[in-house]
Amino acid sequence: MRAAVYHSNDDVRLEERERPRAGRGELVMRIEASGICGSDVMEWYRRRKAPVVLGHEVAGVVAELGDGVERFRVGDRIVTTHHVPCNACRYCLTGRHSVCPTLRSTSFDPGGFAEFLRLPAINVERGTFVLPDAVDFVEATFVEPLACAVRAVREAGLAPGDAVAVLGAGVSGILMLQLARTLGAGPIVATDVAPYRLEAALRFGADAAIPAVVDDVAGAIREALSGRAPERVLVCTAAPAAFEQAFRAVDAGGAVLLFAPLAPGTEVPVPLHDLWVRCVRIVHSYAGPPADMRAALDLIAARRIDVGAMVTHRLPLAETAAGFRRMVEGGDSLKIVIEPQR
Numbered sequence: 278m279r280a281a282v283y284h285s286n287d288d289v290r291l292e293e294r295e296r297p298r299a300g301r302g303e304l305v306m307r308i309e310a311s312g313i314c315g316s317d318v319m320e321w322y323r324r325r326k327a328p329v330v331l332g333h334e335v336a337g338v339v340a341e342l343g344d345g346v347e348r349f350r351v352g353d354r355i356v357t358t359h360h361v362p363c364n365a366c367r368y369c370l371t372g373r374h375s376v377c378p379t380l381r382s383t384s385f386d387p388g389g390f391a392e393f394l395r396l397p398a399i400n401v402e403r404g405t406f407v408l409p410d411a412v413d414f415v416e417a418t419f420v421e422p423l424a425c426a427v428r429a430v431r432e433a434g435l436a437p438g439d440a441v442a443v444l445g446a447g448v449s450g451i452l453m454l455q456l457a458r459t460l461g462a463g464p465i466v467a468t469d470v471a472p473y474r475l476e477a478a479l480r481f482g483a484d485a486a487i488p489a490v491v492d493d494v495a496g497a498i499r500e501a502l503s504g505r506a507p508e509r510v511l512v513c514t515a516a517p518a519a520f521e522q523a524f525r526a527v528d529a530g531g532a533v534l535l536f537a538p539l540a541p542g543t544e545v546p547v548p549l550h551d552l553w554v555r556c557v558r559i560v561h562s563y564a565g566p567p568a569d570m571r572a573a574l575d576l577i578a579a580r581r582i583d584v585g586a587m588v589t590h591r592l593p594l595a596e597t598a599a600g601f602r603r604m605v606e607g608g609d610s611l612k613i614v615i616e617p618q619r
Contacts, residue, residue: 279617280330280391281597286318286605289598294330297386299343302398304405306355307340308332311389312418313613315447318604319515321540332389332615333359336408336417340393346401354408356417356574357396358424359385360564361404374566375428390597392617403567409578415591415614416577419452419584423573424565426452430460432562433534435509437461442498442507442526444489445514446474448587448612449536451481453511455582458482462509466501468494468522469514473609481583489516495525506531513537520545529555536562587612593619 278296283289299305312334316322323331339353349355362369363379374380379399386395396405408417430453435441439462443450446469457465467478468489475486485501487494499506506528512519515537523533524547539545552559565573576582589610592600594617603610 278392279594280387281594281615282328283317283323283331283390284327285324286320286601289601291595291597294387294391296393297395299341299395300398301344302346302401303343304339304346304349304396304401305341306335306337306357306394306396308335308337308389308392308394308617309414310337310418311335311615311617312422313600313604313615314422315449315604318601319538319540322538330388330391332391333385334418334421335385335389335394336414336420343398349401349405349407354414355405356408356420357400357405358421358565358570359383359400361400362566364403375563380564380566390594390615390617392594404570406570406574408574411578412574415588415616416584417574418614419577419582419587419612420570420573421565422448423452423456423576423582423584424569425449425562426456427569427572427576428565429453429511429534429536429562430456430509432560433509433511433532434558435460435462438463439509440502440505440507440528441465442510442523443467443478443483444510444512444519444523445469445516445537446471446478446483446486447513450511450513451477451587451611452582453513453536454478454483455481456576457509459576459581464502466498466507468498468519470516471607474607474611477611481587489519489522494522498526508532509534511536515539517543517545524548524552524557527557529557532558532560534560534562588614590614591616593617
């Protein structure tokens with residue numbers, strides 16, 4: 278089979294790989310669509326693992342079943358996730374799935390930017406779902422990132438009527454913006470440095486979109502909210518300045534969600550005394566456990582979150598390198614999806 282092998286953001290090579298085979302409890306998926314995630318182009322995170330086949334936002338068709346698999350049939354349309362928890366450790370039993378050691382160790386073989394991949398038994402059992410007819414393969418690539426957003430807004434305590442600021446209007450920011458609106462929050466303000474993404478934020482339901490290059494972003498957020506400070510500030514960009522803006526913008530008794538990761542060693546000033554005085558919570562979120570995958574799939578199937586309109590580029594596997602370049606450059610791109618069978 279063909280696979281796009283990552284060496285760096287500027288070096289993604291189309292290579293021949295042996296097609297994986299299904300062992301007991303496993304299945305092989307023929308990949309129909311695989312989204313490029315923002316984390317795929319975080320070189321500080323990815324290059325230490327190179328060469329590697331990336332891609333974890335995948336949907337496709339069951340091509341082969343291993344012994345003992347009874348929930349699926351060859352030909353089933355499925356969506357899956359690379360990270361699944363054990364659901365039995367003390368972290369899982371107390372709702373802290375993101376730090377479950379099993380979740381951090383599970384993965385695909387080899388990855389989503391390939392024609393086929395093998396799903397380990399634990400992924401088949403706990404992280405794989407049959408697609409309803411209403412959801413196509415490209416739309417299904419959003420199930421995993423939307424699951425991450427579902428968990429994130431829950432951790433942030435988002436509630437109906439909350440004023441929300443979304444810092445960073447990339448894919449994660451737009452998903453959280455739409456989810457906040459669906460859950461009854463509002464008004465909602467988005468920020469970004471890219472004019473294209475500011476326009477996208479408005480199209481997907483933001484009440485205002487603010488260039489993140491203005492002198493006082495926190496003040497501009499409050500002005501856009503008619504003097505009100507947001508109860509929830511969702512940081513969906515790894516720009517260090519956004520973290521400082523979030524701490525200044527959030528309302529007393531509110532919460533700042535740190536969703537986008539910073540590179541190791543990056544330091545951001547945290548006004549601890551001010552946050553203590555104002556009783557501001559700082560929360561984090563990572564991954565989307567199985568229940569959140571199911572919730573995300575249901576939201577997409579019910580058309581409560583518009584994911585199809587977020588796709589700006591659909592490329593064949595041979596153009597994965599071009600997709601990575603577009604992702605890094607930003608420009609007029611939002612969601613880029615690779616279709617390996619084209």
